[in-house]
Amino acid sequence: MRSSEPRAPLGLAFAATAGLLFMLLPLALIFLYAFSTEERTYQWPPPGLTLKWFAVTWGRVDVWQALTLSVQVASISTLLALILGTLCAAAVSGTKFFGRETISLLVILPIALPGIITGISLRSAFNLMEIPFSFWTIILGHATFCIVVVYNNAVARFRRLHGSMVEAAMDLGANSFQTFRHVILPNLGTALLAGGMLAFALSFDEVIVTTFTAGQQQTLPIWMLEELVRPRQRPVTNVVAMVVVVVTFLPILAAFYLSRGGEQTVSGMGK
Amino acid sequence: MTALAEAGAILPSRGGIVGALSDLFWRRPKLLVFLMVLPALLWLGIVYVGSLFALLLQSFFYIDDFSGLIVHEFSLRTYAELFRAQNLDIIIRTVSMAAVVTVASAIVAFPVAYWAARYARGPWKAVFYLGIMLPLWASYLVKVYAWKLILAKEGILNWLFEQLHITFLLDWWLSLPLIGGNSLSISYTGTFLVFLYVWMPYMILPIQAAIERVPTNLLDASADLGATPRQTFWKVIFPLALPGIIAGSIFTFSLTLGDYIIPQIVGNSQFFIGQAVYSHQGTAGNIPLAAAFTVVPIVIMVLYLWGAKRAGAFDAL
Numbered sequence: 382m383r384s385s386e387p388r389a390p391l392g393l394a395f396a397a398t399a400g401l402l403f404m405l406l407p408l409a410l411i412f413l414y415a416f417s418t419e420e421r422t423y424q425w426p427p428p429g430l431t432l433k434w435f436a437v438t439w440g441r442v443d444v445w446q447a448l449t450l451s452v453q454v455a456s457i458s459t460l461l462a463l464i465l466g467t468l469c470a471a472a473v474s475g476t477k478f479f480g481r482e483t484i485s486l487l488v489i490l491p492i493a494l495p496g497i498i499t500g501i502s503l504r505s506a507f508n509l510m511e512i513p514f515s516f517w518t519i520i521l522g523h524a525t526f527c528i529v530v531v532y533n534n535a536v537a538r539f540r541r542l543h544g545s546m547v548e549a550a551m552d553l554g555a556n557s558f559q560t561f562r563h564v565i566l567p568n569l570g571t572a573l574l575a576g577g578m579l580a581f582a583l584s585f586d587e588v589i590v591t592t593f594t595a596g597q598q599q600t601l602p603i604w605m606l607e608e609l610v611r612p613r614q615r616p617v618t619n620v621v622a623m624v625v626v627v628v629t630f631l632p633i634l635a636a637f638y639l640s641r642g643g644e645q646t647v648s649g650m651g652k
Numbered sequence: 653m654t655a656l657a658e659a660g661a662i663l664p665s666r667g668g669i670v671g672a673l674s675d676l677f678w679r680r681p682k683l684l685v686f687l688m689v690l691p692a693l694l695w696l697g698i699v700y701v702g703s704l705f706a707l708l709l710q711s712f713f714y715i716d717d718f719s720g721l722i723v724h725e726f727s728l729r730t731y732a733e734l735f736r737a738q739n740l741d742i743i744i745r746t747v748s749m750a751a752v753v754t755v756a757s758a759i760v761a762f763p764v765a766y767w768a769a770r771y772a773r774g775p776w777k778a779v780f781y782l783g784i785m786l787p788l789w790a791s792y793l794v795k796v797y798a799w800k801l802i803l804a805k806e807g808i809l810n811w812l813f814e815q816l817h818i819t820f821l822l823d824w825w826l827s828l829p830l831i832g833g834n835s836l837s838i839s840y841t842g843t844f845l846v847f848l849y850v851w852m853p854y855m856i857l858p859i860q861a862a863i864e865r866v867p868t869n870l871l872d873a874s875a876d877l878g879a880t881p882r883q884t885f886w887k888v889i890f891p892l893a894l895p896g897i898i899a900g901s902i903f904t905f906s907l908t909l910g911d912y913i914i915p916q917i918v919g920n921s922q923f924f925i926g927q928a929v930y931s932h933q934g935t936a937g938n939i940p941l942a943a944a945f946t947v948v949p950i951v952i953m954v955l956y957l958w959g960a961k962r963a964g965a966f967d968a969l
Contacts, residue, residue, distance in 0.1 A: 389771045390881075396763035397771075401780070403760065404787045404852060407798035410808065414801055423804035425811045469692035472685045484689060487696050494953075495910020497926050498707075498946050499700070501933055505710060505943070506703035525700050528692060556674030557684075579789075586791045588913065592930075605793045609800065609917050622794045633789045637782070 408626060415623035420616055434616040444621060447604040454516070454600060455584040458523035462580045463573060465524070466531030471565075474539035491526040499526065500593030507594070514596030522594040523587060527580040534576030535569060542568050575639045582629050601625065711943035722940060730940040734948065739928070743948055746925040749840070750908035753847045754901045757855040760848065761900065762893075765859035784860075788853035796917055799846045803837040803918060810836075833920055843919035847908050854903035862896025863889065898960050905956060909949040925949060 389397075415434065417427035438444055469488060473481055491499050503522050512518060542565070550560040588602035595603060605625070608618040677684040713722050714729040733739060768780040787795070802809050813819045826832040826839060833839030866889055874884040912926025923931070925945055932942035 389767065393763055393767060393771075397767035400760055400764035401783050403849070404764075405783055407795065407802060407849065408787060408790055410801055411794060411798050422806045423801045424806045425801075425808040465692040465695055468688040472688035476681065476685050478682070478685060484693065487701070488692065491696070491700055493906075495906060495926075495949055497910045497912055497929055498704070498950065501929060501942060501946060502703040502707035503699070504933065505939055506706050509706055521699055525696065528696070551678065556671055557677045558670055558674060582789060586789075586793075588793055589911075602791070602793050605791075605797070606913065609793065609797060618797070622791075622797050625791045625794050629789055629791055630786060633785055634782075637785065 411622050414619045434620045438617050438620040447599045447601045451601040454519050455581045457520050458527050458584045459577050459580045461524040462527035462531045466528045467535050470532050470535035474536050488529050488532050492529050496589035500590040504593040518594045522590045523584040530580045531576040534572045538572035571639045707943050713940045730944045742923050742928050750905045753908050754904045757904050758897050761855035765856045769860045769863035784853050784856050795850050803842050838920050846914050846918050851904040851907050855900035858899035859896040862893045866892045898963050906953050
């Protein structure tokens with residue numbers, strides 16, 4: 382069993398640690414800058430630390446509006462994705478039928494192609510059909526690429542759910558709906574929760590498709606993009622950036638604990 | 653019980669609409685499958701594929717030079733526009749950047765993935781997992797913003813160079829043609845670093861998955877047959893990890909091709925494909941040319957995927 386506990390070469394240890402630091406340090410920097418007293422530049426090291434900007438950000442109406450819109454969009458898109466994704470996963474995993482492969486390809490396509498293609502094709506379609514840009518056009522775009530996250534999670538779980546359990550429930554007198562409510566749904570529960578949270582995180586963070594499908598509305602990422610292109614009040618942006626990091630990390634950590642059972646849920650997903 | 657026994661082997665049909673539906677689904681499972689697939693199929697088919705085709709269709713229209721209006725006739729004129737020097741420059745610039753980012757991220761990602769797959773045990777496994785997952789799922793804009801902070805003139809990187817008294821190295825680097833510029837945040841070097849950072853997790857994950865699948869007894873056999881660790885690495889592990897690298901390169905390459913926000917925020921004012929698409933559909937109102945530009949990454953990616961499939965990269969996803 383010598384090889385199962387190998388000792389790493391020094392060079393590898395160094396390169397791996399450096400790589401990991403490269404990944405994590407920029408995020409740590411975001412946390413530090415949120416407390417900086419500097420107002421006009423990105424000066425390092427920060428001249429002083431303060432909590433003042435948290436209070437200022439708390440009082441900003443535009444930040445609250447953007448946050449509210451983002452939460453609304455993400456909630457509705459997640460709900461739609463949960464319904465569409467779960468139904469589709471149930472159909473694809475339960476049976477073999479003509480066009481099954483095509484459907485899985487269709488579900489994955491919105492996330493496999495670059496976001497700009499999804500964005501511009503939706504925008505030009507809205508223009509062609511003369512649909513005005515609104516809250517609902519944003520949701521139309523978001524739900525489209527959220528389906529795949531729910532679908533992937535649900536398909537993985539359906540694979541482990543034995544058909545015999547469904548048959549047993551029906552043999553014992555449950556109808557299709559009772560079987561769904563009392564047998565299938567409890568088994569799917571955590572997978573749907575993990576998929577739903579990831580869909581929420583994906584929608585909450587999405588900017589590329591949103592720039593094409595939003596009219597005057599500002600979601601939080603759009604607000605952030607405005608600040609990046611034309612900085613107005615940098616300390617407020619610093620605080621918002623930190624809050625966004627915390628908000629996206631919580632579902633990831635939760636999904637990590639929920640899905641430790643062995644299936645891949647968080648990995649391998651593009652944006 | 654008695655009622656059931658009297659009814660014999662065949663149960664009486666359940667009453668009510670719910671029962672009737674339930675019985676129907678049981679007798680015709682195909683109908684249930686159809687009804688379950690239908691909503692998603694309609695949604696994706698109409699909203700997504702419909703718009704995609706509408707877009708592709710518009711790339712065959714063209715803008716009339718005099719009136720500036722879109723002429724709705726089939727023509728390849730817009731595609732010919734792509735080969736004009738300025739547009740060709742944009743395509744070459746984007747593809748070269750995607751290639752450099754892909755190669756560099758493979759080099760940086762490999763040791764991390766290798767360590768995570770073969771040496772990380774116990775709590776370190778979790779540290780590596782979260783160390784890769786958190787940057788993957790952290791907000792894209794926040795990651796770009798973090799690099800704006802790092803690369804700024806008064807930021808941490810310049811400060812670090814100053815503290816180490818090697819600012820002359822940075823100045824020398826920035827004085828180089830093409831990759832240099834007035835400062836890091838408005839040079840191709842800056843754009844490259846941000847791309848590298850943002851797509852890194854997409855490269856690490858498939859490589860890690862590929863290395864994790866290499867059976868340990870293969871490595872034992874290699875050592876038993878007299879190979880040095882170095883030989884085992886190059887002759888056994890690396891060839892088996894290669895499909896993972898190719899799979900990761902699909903992500904880094906495709907994502908760099910389609911991005912338009914990073915070069916807009918960190919970089920000089922030269923356009924990338926994504927920016928060209930954005931500006932043509934927006935202020936310029938030249939939807940046909942914007943549509944033709946989006947066809948470029950699609951074509952490149954189809955060729956790339958075809959090549960990757962032949963190299964067996966899809967088994968590593």
